[in-house]
Amino acid sequence: MLLYALKRLVYMLPVALGVSLVCFMLVHITPGDPLTAVIPVDASAEVQAEMRAIYGFDKPLPVQYAIWLGKVMLGDLGTSIATGRAVLGEVMRAVGNTLMLAAVATMIGFFFGCLFGFVAGYFRNSPIDRIASLLSVLGVSVPHYWLGMVMVIIFSVQLNWLPATGAGPGGSTDWTWDWVHIRHLILPAITMSVIPMGVIARTVRALVAEILSQEFVHALAAKGLMDRGIFRHVVKNTAPTALAVMGLQLGYLLGGSILIETVFSWPGTGFLLNLAIFQRDLPLLQGTILVLAMFFVMLNLLVDVLQTALDPRIQRG
Amino acid sequence: MNEKAVIAPIQTSEGYWRGVLRRLSRDPVAMIAFAIILALILMAVFAPYIAPADPIRGSMLRRLRPIGTPGYPLGADELGRDMLSRLIYGGRLSLFMGLTPVLMAFVIGSGLGIFAGYVGGKINTVIMRTIDIFYAFPSVLLAVALSGALGAGITNALVSLTIVFVPQITRVAEAVTTQVRNRDYVEAARASGASGFTIVRVHVLGNVLSPIFVYATSLISVAMILASGLSFLGLGVKPPEPEWGLMLNTLRTAIYVNPMVAALPGAMIFITSISFNLLSDSLRSAMDVRQ
Numbered sequence: 287m288l289l290y291a292l293k294r295l296v297y298m299l300p301v302a303l304g305v306s307l308v309c310f311m312l313v314h315i316t317p318g319d320p321l322t323a324v325i326p327v328d329a330s331a332e333v334q335a336e337m338r339a340i341y342g343f344d345k346p347l348p349v350q351y352a353i354w355l356g357k358v359m360l361g362d363l364g365t366s367i368a369t370g371r372a373v374l375g376e377v378m379r380a381v382g383n384t385l386m387l388a389a390v391a392t393m394i395g396f397f398f399g400c401l402f403g404f405v406a407g408y409f410r411n412s413p414i415d416r417i418a419s420l421l422s423v424l425g426v427s428v429p430h431y432w433l434g435m436v437m438v439i440i441f442s443v444q445l446n447w448l449p450a451t452g453a454g455p456g457g458s459t460d461w462t463w464d465w466v467h468i469r470h471l472i473l474p475a476i477t478m479s480v481i482p483m484g485v486i487a488r489t490v491r492a493l494v495a496e497i498l499s500q501e502f503v504h505a506l507a508a509k510g511l512m513d514r515g516i517f518r519h520v521v522k523n524t525a526p527t528a529l530a531v532m533g534l535q536l537g538y539l540l541g542g543s544i545l546i547e548t549v550f551s552w553p554g555t556g557f558l559l560n561l562a563i564f565q566r567d568l569p570l571l572q573g574t575i576l577v578l579a580m581f582f583v584m585l586n587l588l589v590d591v592l593q594t595a596l597d598p599r600i601q602r603g
Numbered sequence: 604m605n606e607k608a609v610i611a612p613i614q615t616s617e618g619y620w621r622g623v624l625r626r627l628s629r630d631p632v633a634m635i636a637f638a639i640i641l642a643l644i645l646m647a648v649f650a651p652y653i654a655p656a657d658p659i660r661g662s663m664l665r666r667l668r669p670i671g672t673p674g675y676p677l678g679a680d681e682l683g684r685d686m687l688s689r690l691i692y693g694g695r696l697s698l699f700m701g702l703t704p705v706l707m708a709f710v711i712g713s714g715l716g717i718f719a720g721y722v723g724g725k726i727n728t729v730i731m732r733t734i735d736i737f738y739a740f741p742s743v744l745l746a747v748a749l750s751g752a753l754g755a756g757i758t759n760a761l762v763s764l765t766i767v768f769v770p771q772i773t774r775v776a777e778a779v780t781t782q783v784r785n786r787d788y789v790e791a792a793r794a795s796g797a798s799g800f801t802i803v804r805v806h807v808l809g810n811v812l813s814p815i816f817v818y819a820t821s822l823i824s825v826a827m828i829l830a831s832g833l834s835f836l837g838l839g840v841k842p843p844e845p846e847w848g849l850m851l852n853t854l855r856t857a858i859y860v861n862p863m864v865a866a867l868p869g870a871m872i873f874i875t876s877i878s879f880n881l882l883s884d885s886l887r888s889a890m891d892v893r894q
Contacts, residue, residue, distance in 0.1 A: 432866070435855065439862040542742070544836065578744055
């Protein structure tokens with residue numbers, strides 16, 4: 287088991303290195319370099335050259351990459367051009383908020399996804415199955431940024447039950463687990479949970495339907511096992527895959543939260559990305575993307591190893 | 604190569620495709636989804652003939668008119684432009700931005716994947732490990748990262764979205780090609796002296812393109828949501844062009860004044876995306892592709 291985890295870790299390293307290279311190149315596929323946006327247009331050629339030398343943009347790309355990677359390893363993601371603060375600090379503050387939102391959304395999505403999936407798979411090819419399956423198709427098809435707007439229209443504008451934007455009263459970003467703050471979390475979390483709900487429901491339905499059609503289930507029934515006992519077997523067979531899908535969904539939500547965060551003005555990484563893109567703050571963009579992508583790579587590794595640990599049938603080389 | 608490649612299996616195995624069409628035509632969900640998609644495409648193509656008003660010119664006096672105002676059947680937007688006309692015209696760019704990346708990724712991804720799967724060995728490893736790197740990004744993040752770095756605009760958004768979908772299609776294409784390559788009939792063809800090109804053209808393409816195609820159709824719905832999402836973030840289409848995602852963005856502040864009108868463009872994206880999803884699901888079962 288440990289050997290397998292180590293093998294996966296070794297296999298992950300080149301991917302992580304490649305991901306860092308893509309993040310590094312993000313800054314260099316743009317016309318000009320990151321300084322073009324901040325150097326005054328009328329600056330003399332010497333001043334421009336000097337600035338480039340200070341930031342290291344005069345060196346060849348592979349050298350720049352090596353220097354950049356060395357700094358990243360030590361936790362130095364550079365300085366934000368827009369705010370003048372260290373990128374790492376900015377990203378870490380925002381990641382906490384995004385992670386909380388994505389985790390709550392994943393849990394809601396997992397609960398309802400499993401519920402719909404089990405019901406649909408158990409009553410497969412019945413009207414109940416069709417309704418549950420329709421709900422999961424709706425979940426994967428809905429543009430969630432629009433769903434967010436609709437939620438705001440219904441629950442904030444019309445009913446005035448919940449706040450429309452922000453993560454705390456008066457736009458504060460310091461989170462505490464009290465009702466005043468949780469109120470702000472409800473709408474974005476429910477909106478975000480629709481995607482994992484749809485995906486998990488589809489996966490679970492397919493798994494349950496397949497397991498129920500297998501011979502061992504008929505054997506259990508023939509043996510005289512009650513439905514509840516059979517249900518326990520089905521859960522045990524479904525759990526590893528469902529949990530793996532849930533883990534990956536958490537990663538997708540972390541990376542894809544920008545749309546929801548924009549709708550709800552949630553102070554997370556999406557907000558940071560928006561800021562970085564529209565201020566042309568390339569170091570901030572690069573740093574945020576790198577942190578989120580690395581999260582995803584590690585989450586993949588974790589899910590893979592955990593799935594193997596949970597499901598003894600999986601023997602991987 | 605792909606024009607021919609897509610047509611080839613239709614000619615060689617007409618019976619199979621006729622069966623697929625027959626099964627599809629008996630599936631009411633597929634037929635409804637297909638009818639909606641057809642209507643949306645016709646609406647986009649013939650927009651100038653259908654739209655009652657100019658989608659760009661507005662009137663500051665008629666801002667945010669509610670649905671049902673005389674002369675404005677679906678109301679007016681934040682600049683007093685006719686919503687119905689803008690929704691009709693918006694289909695042009697929204698459908699174009701959603702379908703083009705999948706089409707391009709289908710061409711590039713199947714080419715790359717079939718090549719990697721067929722040649723195998725070191726070349727396969729190099730291609731597939733490179734693909735893994737892009738696959739290691741969540742799609743939304745990669746799309747936002749690329750178009751954020753490249754800057755707003757239709758071309759940049761299309762390039763970013765294509766890059767997002769190429770790895771996904773390449774993976775599927777490589778997997779099915781590797782399977783087919785090891786089948787006995789490919790071995791038999793090679794033994795009888797067929798060249799590599801002939802084997803790919805005759806034996807591989809016909810058997811791998813339908814699963815890749817079905818997979819690609821399942822990406823259209825995601826592509827529609829993502830493409831409009833980029834415009835929603837201000838990274839795709841620029842104002843004043845009508846595009847559903849962008850319209851949703853500019854109408855965001857109007858939810859307090861006229862929520863029904865503000866929600867309309869998103870409803871269009873939703874209808875389009877769900878129709879493509881349902882049609883793709885039906886196509887999958889009609890073609891009996893298992894994944």
